[in-house]
Amino acid sequence: MSTIHRISRFGLMNAFLVDEDDGFTLVDTMLGADQKILGAAAGLGKPIVRIALTHAHGDHIGSLDALKAALPEAEVSISVRDARLLAKDMSHDPGEEGTFKGDYRGAKTTPDVLLSAGDRVGSLEVVAAPGHTPGHVAFLDTRDGALICGDAFATVGAVATCAKPAARFPLTGFGTWNRDLALESARALRALDPTSLAPGHGKIVTGPVAAMDAAIARTEKALA
Numbered sequence: 410m411s412t413i414h415r416i417s418r419f420g421l422m423n424a425f426l427v428d429e430d431d432g433f434t435l436v437d438t439m440l441g442a443d444q445k446i447l448g449a450a451a452g453l454g455k456p457i458v459r460i461a462l463t464h465a466h467g468d469h470i471g472s473l474d475a476l477k478a479a480l481p482e483a484e485v486s487i488s489v490r491d492a493r494l495l496a497k498d499m500s501h502d503p504g505e506e507g508t509f510k511g512d513y514r515g516a517k518t519t520p521d522v523l524l525s526a527g528d529r530v531g532s533l534e535v536v537a538a539p540g541h542t543p544g545h546v547a548f549l550d551t552r553d554g555a556l557i558c559g560d561a562f563a564t565v566g567a568v569a570t571c572a573k574p575a576a577r578f579p580l581t582g583f584g585t586w587n588r589d590l591a592l593e594s595a596r597a598l599r600a601l602d603p604t605s606l607a608p609g610h611g612k613i614v615t616g617p618v619a620a621m622d623a624a625i626a627r628t629e630k631a632l633a
C-alpha cells in the first residue's frame with residue numbers, strides 16, 4: 410500500500426515518486442538522473458506534475474533544470490530559505506552562523522512555490538527540519554505516515570542522523586551546516602512517529618522509530 414516509489418542511483422542516492430490522483434509528486438531529483446527519473450515515471454504510467462525539493466544540495470537538485478525543461482508544466486517547490494541557496498545566494502539570515510557546507514551548484518529554474526512548515530504539496534505535509542541546510546524540510550505523507558526525510562537521516566548501513574559524520578556513510582554529516590539544529594530536527598521528525606523513513610541516501614526503512622531513537626542517542630553522545 411506504499412504510495413512512495415524509490416528511484417536510486419548506485420543504491421545510494423535517491424529520488425521518490427509519490428502517488429497522487431493527478432500524477433506523481435517527485436521529491437528530489439538526484440544528479441544527472443533526469444532520464445532515469447522520466448523513465449521510471451513513464452514505466453509506472455503517470456506524469457510527474459509536481460517537483461518538491463527537501464534542500465538545495467547538488468545531489469538533490471542536480472537534475473532539476475533538465476527535468477523542468479522536459480516537464481515545463483510541473484510545479485517546482487522548495488522552502489523559502491533554501492530557495493535563496495538554489496539561486497546561489499549564499500547570504501546569511503540574522504542569527505545564522507557558520508559556513509554553509511556541501512555542493513551549492515544552484516539551478517536556473519525559478520521555483521513556482523515557496524514552502525513553509527505546515528504547507529501541503531499534494532498529500533505531503535511540509536515539516537521544518539533545518540540544520541543540514543538552513544531551510545531543509547521533510548515531507549510527511551498524511552495518508553500513511555511515511556516520512557521523506559531528505560538528509561535529516563540517512564540509512565546507508567544503519568539509520569543515522571546528519572548531525573555528525575556516520576561511520577558507514579559520512580557524506581551527509583560532512584554536508585551539515587549546524588549540528589545542534591540538525592539534532593533538534595532529528596528529534597522533531599522522530600516525534601512524528603513515522604511508519605517508514607525514506608531518506609536521500611540509503612534504503613526505505615519501515616517501522617523506523619527504534620532505529621531513529623538509537624541514531625539520536627548516538628548523536629547526543631557524540632555531540633556531548
Ligand SMILES: [Zn+2]
Pocket residue numbers: 464466511541560581584
Ligand atoms: Zn544534503
